[in-house]
Amino acid sequence: MTSKRFLVRRAAAVVSAGAVAVVLAACGGGDSTGGHDGHGAAAASASPSATASAQSPAAQGQHNAADAAFAKGMIPHHRQAVEMADLAPSRARSAEVKKLAEDIRKAQDPEIRTLSGWLASWGEQVPAVGAMDHSAHGMSGMMTAEQMDRLKNASGAAFDTAFMELMVEHHEGAVAMAKTEQAQGAFPGAKAMADAIVTSQSAEIAQMKKLLGKS
DSSP: OHHHHHHHHHHHHHHHHHHHHHHHHHHHHHHHTTOTTSOHHHHHHHHHHHHHHHSOHHHHSOOOHHHHHHHHHHHHHHHHHHHHHTTHHHHBOOHHHHHHHHHHHHHHHHHHHHHHHHHHHTTOOOOOTTSSOTTOTTSTTOOOHHHHHHHHHOOHHHHHHHHHHHHHHHHHHHHHHHHHHHHHOOOHHHHHHHHHHHHHHHHHHHHHHHHTTOO
């Protein structure tokens, strides 16, 4: 009887030892993939997609030369519009002109940051502040240095009139640039921004012409 109990205990011990060996082998397999809890392989296989998802949408999307040209041109164009709008609070008389200038600044400041981000993600150079002066006649609707000086030196009703007349011209240039992007661009984000520019700035052109009595 004693011998029988001994054999049963020995068999149990062998089974326990085998189970421990299986567990140890499983843990060893987890270590070989780089993770102590067995998730190393999954993490390694997931890392490329995780890296891709962390990249900016612009880097993942398809873009072409027209998209890059749109961004590089619209950044200094928007900067000048913001510069013009920044003059209104201290110079404009009309509340409507002040509100219009504030709307322009609020819309175009974020777009400058977005455009700059796209260019950076595409490996393109972002135009430096001041890189394009006001006499850049190749940029549609850009004001000359003389026009900007006249605007800075005006105040009251004279400023209101000059601001709207110059901004109509400036907006018309932006709309033309945006329509080129609509026709030739490939990057969805840039094309969507172009759509928004055409819609919003065309409405502002109509508003300013009405205030100028030119509707």
